[in-house]
Amino acid sequence: MRRLIKCIAAARPKNLPHFRMAMRASSSVAVGEGGDVGKIVQERLYRIIGARMSISPAIARFVVEQTKRGSTVPFLARYRRDETGHLDERALRQLIDMAEELQEVQRRRAFMLKSLKSRGLLTDELREAFDKLLHLNQLEDAWEPFKEKKTSLSHRGREAGLEPLAKKLLYTSEPLTDALEKLRSVTDGAKLFQAIIVEEVQRCDEVRQLMLAECRQSGVISSSLAAAPRKKNAKEIGTDAFETLKKQFAAYENRRWSVQRISAHNVLALQRGESKGVLLVKMIPHSRSKYTFFSWARKKFVGFQRQEDPKATRLLNQCLEAAYENIMKVTHNIIRRDLKKSAEKEAITVFAHSLRHILMQCPMRNARILAMDPGVTKGVKCVALDENGGVLTRFKCIIMDKANMRDYISGCVEKLKLNKIVIGNGTASREVADIVADTIEERGLSVEYAIVSEAGASVYSVSDVAREEFPTLDPMYRGAVSIGRRVIDPLSELVKIPVRSMGIGMYQHDVSEMELLRALNRVVESCVTCVGVNALISNRYVMEKIPGVTKPIVDQIVLARYAKKLKSREDLRRVPGMTEATYQQVAGFFRFPNSTNPLDNTNIHPESYSTVQKLLELYGGKERREVGNILLNLRDAELRDVASRIGCGEATLELVARELASPALDPRSELPHAGIFRRFPPKLSDLKPGDMLRGVVQSVTTFGVFVDVGLHDNVLVRGVNIDTVHTGDPLDDLRFEGVDQLGRVRLRYDGVLHARGDAAAQSHRRGLTLESEEFLSLGRLTTPEAQPTLSDSLAVVREERQQIFASFSLQGPHEFARVAATVTNGSGNVVKPLKRPRTEGGVHTAAAGQTTMTAAAAAAAATKTTKTKTTASSSLTDKAEVAAKAPRSKKRRAGGKRRVTPSLVSEEHENDEKKQIVGDTLRWWRPEEETEKSGLTTGGVRAVKERTPGVKRPRTETLGPQKVLQPPTSTSTKESEESEPIFFF
Template structure:
């Protein structure tokens, strides 16, 4: 079956969608570009589907390549039969292909290979195929003290080792056992410690392999790694061993039967089961990691695409106790203005000074919002700011901001380049302030793994995590677009088709020649060739450009189509700039769009996209999202009572529920059982940044825990 046919079947797509998408990928087009500007060719596949299809395409091509290698390697040994060739061709996974190759693979020295070196392969095969009537008598012939075979027992041991390895290498046996473990196996974890700490629920735990949730696999793995838990997979062995015996010993009798059955028992305990158990554990871990990476990616995307709070002067507040709170002011455009350090949890004298210093700064710079990091001393700082606002009747609001990664950014080369004369500790406060004004522009400066919106991210495959998160960042940046004349190099390098070097060249060109006047000027940037220009042009905007289309998401390749369409509707490009096409929807029904697409020799989807872009030129898609909650007073856990209904912000979504900031020290948990009927995946219900109403189910003041429900 061809790769394209497999993809078509798995993704339920049409021939043209698969063929065109593979062609576009092979031509080097980026996923954001394909998703946004090649909709006609792909049938409007989303960036998520395209990335999944790309991953699967890579896997299937690797599988085909490996199958070719395996066939060649077996053929070189002169052992390739039609049956083996057919098995290789029909293998649907890399694991199946490797199982077929296992008996022919050059191995390190094993007990079986040592026995073969001693000349015991021939009698082993004769025993296995029932060709020796009297094994004991035949074994005498193979005693050879020079090679270490000193007795009949040594011959039998060698025969056992060779047959055990043959059984272990049998592809059908491995497939049968693998499927049995998947269907009937149980993951069992135990701990001898009376108090297993965070792993207490796994101290004496058992769950079916096919049902165990990904986050529990990762938790058990970590407990095992920390030597708190002992973990294994258990199955009922007897039916499996009986199946293997029927396969290898059914037609045997006498000594041959006993020797082969004993070899199967040895093979099962020593070789096959431990190997398959490792495989299934690895398989479960990989699936759990892939799920956790997906969760991380979805949460990151939601966080990056949170609506910006623009046009506000912000005080970034990085809480601290011993070293004080680092405070930085950034103006409406994110420019750093001033800083101070305040000890809001210190002595009475220190607190009075902190109040005076912060109040003076609020008044001097007309602060609109105080963004308080959610780290150590966050709630103490919140109480301090809340009291300050109330006591002085200030027209100021505050927000609790996710400060994850701020310290990573503050010590980075990028932060040093942006703020060379600012102390490292203050840079974190600047980042906290800016990430309220424009979450995307600020958060892309930080390694996605440090943003902390996942589960067990430190236990995940680092390369795969980085690969997926980079894709998430790329999709987020390109869905919003970037201002060509103000975007930083760190933002530009995530735009489709732009490398890190080209991003720096764009900024350098801008600094030397002034603002870009139009998109075509991009072609003058060093190392930005025609291919890169095609990929990136539509995602780079120039507000107030001479050509109004340069401020929209309309790609330059469609300018002529757009201009002809405007003329047909009685508009000009200036009408876009002046907002004079608000009645365009009345003129462009489905029938008109189909006819216009035919006249302009393009697709209806392209016409629809152009209309959407010129209706709201320069539109930021994030503006349609729910704005973050701004507060002016503080809530303590002691104020929370069972049955209260509160408004909160979703901070993190995991497989078992969502953590919600309701304005107290610790986020409350909405378990997925409290999200509605039979919720399997909390991500189908909520996303990071969502503002939701929740009811308080229970409050544990001692443990600082609040259980919440969305079923109000």
């Protein structure tokens, strides 16, 4: 339990006391055995959420209760910031998800405790242990050994009366010889007895945590190609298809990854290959794991000592072998599950990040477009669109008849006065682009072309939405209409397409469909509410994406619009089916540009119109824009004074000030358009190494970005900062390096991001921070430097993975707290999180290249804080000075291990852990007595005895089974992160 407290404290060190209070309060609350969550349990939930997120329980209670009453996240994030403690949209969703998970944990816990009580297995210690588990995965893992399996051998053994005999053997030193006679009298007595022994060992939480820690630290995942498809895959794929798959996954033949360091895309690739039956994936534990388990089991259960009867000894060895195999099987399943879950979260995070920037691309105003959907068998489908996306004409060309195709294109462009040509990036798109470029050059057309993504266009063309929108148009032309409209107004058009069909994700078909759709739909809702909806011209599909607006309400809005009864937000209140509660939730997201009230075209909610009127009266009837600029230039104290004088919250006043200063500003106005418009495409045959190209980012992944530079295929570019490059961004300074042996184009990015007027730059130029602009980076009312990036989001996911890998057990924590949670720069931004410490010879060190806190550094830190001199600290300081003057090769011998900066030690951990300098060695103690009795610390590492540096420990002196948690000195694992991965999209 305390280990979880310290993990949370590592992320938010300032909030450790609050979390401690929440845990003490939660431990005193008895979990009810019914399905209802009582008021006391609900208050416990709010305290836990508040402690995790560094907010007060009152804020957590307000958000959860408002959500139950129907309030939407965008509404709370924008119009209830005073009550929510200025939480942004992402934090609110995190809070709501956390509340849902805790409520599900409460429900499952009540069921488990009820089941244990009915079977007579529930004890006070077990109830308290289950009560401390706050994550669903941890709860299910702890419940696994207690599941009833009436058809199992252990159940049959208990019915045969062998359970008392098995427990007596395990927990006493009574010989097994006398019990062999009873086993012979029972049918399959030895097997039933062995099954009971195995289950009892598996129920011991210490052994499960020990083996989990061992496999997570030193385990290896290996993959190899299957010789033939499995039986369940043989019917689905033939021999030829199987051989093709083997070629695709050839890079995964005889590969190995460390469990701790395997990347997300490799996990998903292995999962895909295994599901198709072409890869054999397995977990390989360290060779010492079996010895560790046997050694620990013989110390934990006295019955496993050597018996006098050889038959009894043989039976016990068989029990140990079976218990080891069973526990390792469960351990491997848990590790594979955790890796899969973490990898799916990373893939979903990348997908959502790319989708946000695709939806928020700048609309192309006053563009008359010729949209072309390339094809070979069915020809090239062409549709001409006006400025509003209306269909002007349509025709079809055959790509083989180039002369006729040029005549059609030039005639349509000149007759309809088109100024842009948009080509879908499907089959034969490059051939069509060559014909278009030749036509522009030969005919002297004043038009540009661009190749844009056509992902989802074919799905849209046969959907109910397309049939409803274009009932008389041939389906093959509907796709061309979608391709052209997504350039005119990307948000309004792309919301019609199923989000999974966008084709911008990483392994999007291998992740949980429910979780993916949930995350992507949230992104769509966030973007729509960020931009706002023009109630007079927006299509119905955009309005349906506003949280709280149902399809019947949209039908009534459309009818009122056609009847010219919808001119202002007040008219929206009178739409049939629009209740007062619904109106309050959605009114702020609708825009009415032609309303008599200018505030109807801003983000200001109708409930704050009176606040605007008070401000105008307060400032003597000045213009709205001038009042907004005045308020933005006020100091915090002056702003609070104005808020108190007019009777509104500070956050509401800030929103009003921004909207008055810059009303009706579209946050997409200076973001990049879809695609790069060209007049002449580059040709691969004309390129030479060193030539510079310009492209547009098509997809962002954790291992690089895919860029369209006008060649036949998108090119993978590595070394690009994924925090500054987004899907849809143009990239300059792409250096052509040639073509590799596999025919892949190699590019190197050695420039800077193309000048894009992003939201932060726009805000800086205007001298104000717009609420809608900050939605682009998932942050609100934060400085541009503090806005979360893709790396920040991925870091959160990976930190959750590390916390899962460090999950605590029922019997208490088995790990020390981190020596230091994070390292920050001067502005408070996290630079690099420090990893959990490990132990080496009695001194806790940081993992993988981190520094070590030695006694000298501890003494120096103590001298700074307490300004006292002791004999021990002075002697240690002298040693540190000797080490500083010594040559580099002798520093470690003179001063011990490398030093860590004393300032990196968390103050909270200084209060939690008792540090003592014993024998010139810094030793970390935990206050729990039960830990000292069990002798387990970090992941099962026994608390070591103090010793003096310079005195070598004899080789015969070992730490027992816990020593297995030390990293191996050498490994044969091939780290695949440095190798060329296989990419599937």
